[in-house]
Amino acid sequence: MRIAFMGTPDFAVPTLQALVDAGHEIAAVYSQPPRPANRGKKLTPSPIQQLAESLGLKVHTPVSLKGEDEKASFAALGLDACVVAAYGLILPRAVLDAPRHGCLNVHGSLLPRWRGAAPVQRAILAGDIATGVTIMQMEAGLDTGPMLLKGETPVAAKTAGELTDEIAQLGARLMVQVLDDLAAYPPVVQPEDGVTYAAKIDKAEARLDFTLSAEQVERQVRAFNPMPGAFFELAGERLRVHAAEIAGGSAEPGTILDDRLTIACADGAIRPRIIQRAGRPAMPLDDFLRGFAVAPSTAIA
Secondary structure: OEEEEEEOOHHHHHHHHHHHHOOOEEEEEEOOOOEEEOOOOEEEOOHHHHHHHHOOOOEEOOOOOOOHHHHHHHHOOOOOEEEEEOOOOOOOHHHHHOOOOOEEEEEOOOOOOOEEOOHHHHHHHOOOOEEEEEEEEOOOOOOOOOEEEEEEEEOOOOOHHHHHHHHHHHHHHHHHHHHHOHHHOOOEOOOOOOOOEEOOOOHHHHEOOOOOEHHHHHHHHHHOOOOOOEEEEEOOEEEEEEEEEEEOOOOOOOEEOOOOOOEEOOEOEEEEEEEEEOOOOOEEHHHHHHOOOOOOOOEOO
8 A cells, every 4th residue: 555654753663664564655754853852952853754764765754734735745645545653743634634545543542541642651540451552543533533453452560661662563563454454444433431531741740649559659650661750859869760569568658668768658658679860870779778878757758
């Protein structure tokens, strides 16, 4: 099939690579413009732009698709379909309707649960047993389009990074499966029952809230790994927690219970396993404690 691909972050990379490996003709690749990155704030192409250029594919990086010139340029591609995976820009009606088979999206949840920007993180925070990916036909609403195919995976004890990588690979396989025989996957309208919305993650949410149960705090740690990174502040320092375990003990929420940095929650306690001081590498708790004194009974703000 003659396809345009739209995507930006690492999540989209497996799908573009799978389309190329399956022999589809990639007429154009769209990605968000290069952004400042790293300490030098050098303009850096997105992971999709980097992959597309390495494959010799033509890349477009418009700030918006709403202009008439962009709409006309897209229509002129003469596409069978457009595949979208975490592109990050709104697709106008003219773009949605231009391809013969419309625009198909790789969405990282089991729709209609977790429509929106952060489905993986919200699934972890909510304690969902399973999540997955939905191949859907795009329409003007926010992830409201009919569904073609779903794939499920357990959440288990995975971080958002691990789960996102797993879902990205699953979504790539399912998208190729759908494109191989579109007639075999008739669109199914999403039910209204069970709709939830996955709001974009605010950095302020990454501060660990010890007034929650230990189970909920541990979910926070996994949901915000790798970004924006769960943290708390102690002795004037911000400490980032990359992994944690549920521990025993009780006290006023936010109280350090012992010299192992066990922290009381509303129900139970949490103990970091991998922790990071500002400007230093992440390290196991034992290594951290050798250089950072922890006083039991200290209250964390």
